[in-house]
């Protein structure tokens with residue numbers, strides 16, 4: 343078993359979808375095969391964002407491993423999938439060997455869609471503040487294609503749900519039209535706190551160096567996910583529903599295709 347943690351290349355550059363890495367080991371978990379590399383551009387599922395798909399090939403393009411799921415445990419990234427047929431498979435090349443250089447290809451369409459959904463979720467937080475709803479504390483975000491939503495601790499009165507939904511939808515599309523660069527920086531606790539309007543979640547300790555994602559000039563937010571390069575790349579967003587249940591406000595949204 344590999345114990346050395348995987349370098350998360352997407353932390354530094356979240357728009358790279360082709361790269362190289364060194365193959366470390368394979369792990370068989372029941373019938374599931376996972377590859378471990380020294381570094382990866384594949385996003386492992388987490389933080390409300392689904393895993394990347396794609397493939398891993400040897401430099402001579404004789405052997406291809408299709409990546410169908412990616413997870414991270416104890417700092418090690420597991421690329422789940424299976425070896426699929428390359429054009430010409432020669433004998434003795436049915437699996438990567440330790441120390442071999444491999445090429446990584448992330449499915450770009452899927453990554454772009456996941457990034458648009460994730461950035462839209464963050465931008466909804468900004469809109470909530472702009473609409474005077476900053477008293478609602480951001481909670482869980484689910485940026486999957488199948489029913490994305492953001493949750494907040496606290497409630498909106500039932501009579502204001504529809505006007506808030508309309509207001510949010512107008513505000514988010516206004517901000518998307520304005521555009522603005524998206525940046526992710528790994529910074530000190532003090533810098534992070536300043537970037538996030540002195541509102542850092544309690545799970546971040548003073549010794550941490552969190553990664554802060556900022557959409558344009560708006561307040562940032564600690565996040566390990568991937569985002570669009572510019573707010574305008576999110577495209578049109580529909581706020582489909584706002585529901586309040588047990589003191590939690592759930593804002594559902596989708597990308598208008």
Ligand SMILES: [Zn+2]
Pocket residue numbers: 389460464564565566567
């Ligand atoms: Zn995030």
